[in-house]
Amino acid sequence: MELDFNSPKPIYLQMVDEVKKALARGELSPGDKIPSHKERAHISKVNPNTVQRAYQEMEREGLTETLRGQGTFIKNDPTLLVQIRSEMAQAAVKNFIEEMRGLGIEPEETERILRSQLYKGNEGG
């Protein structure tokens, strides 16, 4: 896991993102068991309280559920993946739009550049 301690994003949220990314990439699936927060802390050498906070956040967001005596699982919800992919896509686009805005580029121009880049491969081929 790559945690960036220089990032403005708190470590516990970076840890939540890692799980979401693993889900989006298919490395984790709904219903999968994930390590306990103690195990996770040990594996990643991160403060157990920070890891616990990440686990609480995942539970709060409905990403995971804890079954008494069995451990923590990715929620077995088929819509979860769709949600996460959409959420991450929205975030990526939002980021992009903000950067373009920061460069002082008008929305129409942004759209034009985006289109030309998106379909560049097709035109060329």
Add this chain to the structure above:
Amino acid sequence: MSMSMSMEDREIMIELKGINKHYLLKQALTGIDLQIRKGSIVGLLGPNGSGKSTLLKMMAGLIYPTSGSIRVNGREPDVRNKQHIAYLPEIDNLYGWMTVKETLRFLSGFYSDWQADKAAEMLQTMELGENQKVRNLSKGMRARLKLIAALSRKVPLVLLDEPFSGIDPPSRSKIIRSIIQEFQSDEQTILLSTHSVGESEPMFDDVIFLHSGRIKLFDSAENLRENFGCSLENIWEKVYA
């Protein structure tokens, strides 16, 4: 599974008010006010001579403040605090003529809270041969043994003075792993001094930056990173530049 408290609600483990410490020719600590929460791992950071060891020794009850008040787990620390505190000194406090096994057996005789199973487990993970003589251990291996000695006790407060100093990276990494593994966040507080921030950064809940015997910064690691917009390691560069 117990409900976890949020860090803010936790009780105070250590409280220092207006602490000053003079040595004969030196002012070691000046106006220290500090509250350490139960269940946290706290980094005590600062260059050599900034007062880290003095502060830890005071919490361990080995030295007394010149003025000010200190309470550790509800009482004023003195030598009897050994019963409630595991203290890892910076100096080498082990006997060279003992084997690793003998060292641990020797220590277990002192402390009623000694956990022999924990010690055995850590010997395994730290890859220490129990029949080796202490004097034949490398510096890194001795550091591992010292850590086992401190973490094998079931105590509310663990004070580690420079557990990484002069230690090879593999040992450092093993020590960090073991601290995280053995830390009982529901009932334990760990204070750890170091001047190598980088690797230990992920361990800390709260961080104290000491400079010339005074507290420069004291906050949660998360808040510090947010306020400075960078890692503790980079904050260090700014604070001690």
